[in-house]
Amino acid sequence: MFGFESLPKNGADYITLLLLYHHHHIIRKQKMQETPQIDDKYIQNFEPLLLIKDDDPIPEKDAIIIPLDKRTSRTYGRNSIGELFPRKKKLPTTFLETLxxxxKGNLxxxxxxxxxxxxxAGLLLGPVLTVVLGVICIYSNHILVNCAEYIRAKKKLPADPTFPExxxxxxxxxxxxxRRWTPLVRLSAKVFIVITQLGFCCVYFVFVSSTAxxxxxxxxxEYDVRVYMAIMFFPVLLSCxxxxxxFLTPISLLSNVCLxxxxxxxxxxxxxxxxPVSSRRLFSTWDTLPLFFGTVIYSFEGISLVIPxxxxxxxxxxxxxxxxxLNIGMLVIMAILLxxxxxxxxKYGxxxxxxLSLNLPKENPFSMVVQIVVGIGIVFSYALQFYVAADLLWEELQGACGPFKHPVFMELLLRACMVLLTFVLAAVVPNIGLFISLVGAVxxxxxxxxxxxxxxxxxxxxxxxxxxxxTKDELFRYIMDGxxxxxxxxxxxFGAYCSVSSIVKEFFH
Known part of the structure; x- marks a missing residue:
């Protein structure tokens, strides 16, 4: 130990501890056999200190300490006592690459x-509701970013926290x-992200294999659809x-070009x-509106990618x-969906x-080309949708079982197991689309x-x-939140009700 029997009470003790920490760092650099250790009790309720255990990374400036049970985020480097400090972006992305x-995350x-x-929804109600839902989704993306930035400033964090954080x-x-709901929302946010992103990946397996x-x-x-899933498995695994x-930018670019x-x-x-427009219904019935809602939210749901x-x-x-x-990308998506x-x-009523690609005339050679191109685009969409769930689960695995002797190998092994899981779910569970729609609605x-x-x-x-x-627009924000x-x-x-009804009809009638 450094010799303190209790936490430093004054500036002199604090400076002494920092000097001892500096001396410890020098000793470690000289590859001494024995290095002092700091017990966790010295940091309880004393956030200003920078305390490092042996073999922990050295913090950058403006580091802060958070409790052991609050350690979060791959955005930051972390040591064994819960200290947060900035993790340098290895290869930051440009404006165009991020766009x-x-x-790609929404398309x-x-x-x-x-x-x-x-x-x-109907030919008139459909576009109107798509714009309304699109505006609400864009607003939600912005307030999520604003909340992350506000928390970062309030807590003096070196970077924005992730979505669950x-x-x-x-x-x-x-x-x-x-506050009493904090543990539940922390867990549920992580679970929903993993379920949603991996659910998309399962749908991609079914979509591409059925098209092939x-x-x-x-x-x-003529082969069973599972054969095509198995063929698809290997290129998907490599991309993940x-x-x-x-390095995902070229894959996203190729996927965007294809789609x-x-x-x-x-x-x-x-x-x-x-x-003529008069041949189509302008308004549909109320009982089918939840299905419209689910499809549009599915199409706009890329919010878990925003902060990363x-x-x-x-x-x-x-x-x-x-x-x-954010605005340019979401407006492009909205225009395409409309x-x-x-x-x-x-066209097809x-x-x-x-x-829509399945409605194209079979006698037209372009129809098959479109189906092939769209299938390729969906295959290369898998890696980006997979990225968020893999990143989150890897962080949880490190926190629970790490540090690992070979972290890269362990992360690749985790990713392989996750891809295998989506493949198995898509291949084994019948009518997985119905269950995905239920999970997606929630x-x-x-x-x-x-x-x-x-x-x-x-x-x-x-x-x-x-x-x-x-903020100056407080009333407007409350109205929009409501x-x-x-x-x-x-x-x-209603989305969950319609999905459950479809499942009941499928399996019990």
């Missing part, structure tokens, strides 16, 4: 399902009614071994001989400004399928709408003496 990732199979979504710290710094089966059956090549967003090309070809083929993308940016100020990455939904439903709605609004309310209603969040919570409640109840 590519954001578009996937949901875009091709928008025709089916508009069938469940933001939710946890907002509840922890809110009024008493929020449909294409090859035209040439009398990329552990840095910087946007598929969208352009699909729209081109869908504009041929359009029927911002933290990886070289110039983070360019992320949430008016003409920043176009796909409107033209898809107008009630016969529109879950993927988890996607919670991530995209419920948590951001609750975080904003928590920070705005905490006691004045504890640093309540204040609307967001109502929409989330609708998605929870």
């Amino acid at each position: 590519i990732h954001l578009v 996937g199979g949901g875009a091709f399902a928008m025709g089916d979504a508009f069938k469940n 933001t939710v946890e710290l907002c509840f922890e710094n809110g009024p008493l009614a929020f 089966q449909t294409i090859l059956e035209k040439y009398n090549i 071994f990329i552990r840095t967003l910087k 946007i090309s598929g969208i352009v070809f699909t729209l081109y083929l869908s504009t041929d001989e359009l029927p 993308l911002k933290n990886e940016m070289k110039e983070q100020k360019n992320f949430s400004r008016p003409l920043g990455v 176009t796909m939904g409107t033209l898809g439903y107008l 009630d016969s529109v399928l879950g993927s 988890s996607s709605t919670a991530l995209a709408l419920l948590y951001p609004a609750l975080c904003d309310i928590a920070l705005r209603t905490c006691p004045e003496a504890e640093g309540r969040l204040k 609307i967001t919570l109502l929409v989330a409640l609708f998605g929870f109840t």
Whole structure:
């Protein structure tokens, strides 16, 4: 030990301890056999100290100490006593690279399902509700970023906390009614993120393998859909071994090119001989609206990527400004969804399928090209959706079982097991899409709408003496938070009800 029988009580003792810490660091650099150890009791209720155990990383400036049970985030380096200090971004992303990732995180199979979504809402009500839900989702993304930045400033953190940490710290710094729910929301946020992201990955396995089966059956090549899943497994696994967003950029770019090309070809083929607008329903029935809601939220649900993308940016100020990455990316997504939904439903009406590419005329050679291109785009979408869940689970594994002697190998092993899990679920569980829609109605709605609004309310209603969040547009923010919570409640109840009803009909009728 350093020789203190209790915590330092004055500046002289504090300086002495820092000098001893500096001396300990020099001794360690000289590769001495024995190095002093610091017991955890010396840091209890004494946050200003910088205490390091042997073999722990040396902190950068402005380090802070948090309790042992509050250690979180891969965003920071951490030592064994719970100290947070900035983790340098190995390869920060540019404005364009971040924009590519954001578009890719929201652009996937949901875009091709928008025709089916508009069938469940109507040709007039569908676009209106898509814009409304899009604006709410953009608002939720912004308040999540604002809450993370506010927590960072209030706690003097060196970088924005992650999504689960933001939710946890907002509840922890809110009024008493929020604080008692902190452990539950911390766990539920992590669970929802993993379920949602891996659920998307399962859907990708089913989507691509089914598309491949449909294409090859035209040439009398008939195999079980699980064979195509097995073939897809290996390229997906290799792409998931990329552990840095910087190196995922080429894959995201290729995926964007394929999907946007598929969208352009699909729209081109869908504009041929359009029927009159009067032949389509402008408003659908109330009982199908929850299905529309689920598809649109699924298409917009990339909120768990927002903070990781911002933290990886070289110039983070360019992320949430008016003409920043977030607004530009989400407006591009909204325009694509509106176009796909409107033209898809107008062209094919009630016969529109879950993927618009499957409605294309079979006699047209471009149809098969579109299906192949879209399938390739979805395959390369897997790695980015997988990134958030893998990053979160790896951090939890390190906290529970680490440190590891070979951390890179262990992380790759974890990623391989996660890819294998999604493959097995997609191949073994029948009608997995019904269960994914149920989970998505709950988890996607919670991530995209419920948590951001609750975080904003928590920070705005905490006691004045504890640093309540204040802005000039406070009334507007309360109104928007209330609307967001109502929409989330609708998605929870009716979305889950419709999904459960579909499951019951599928298995018991």
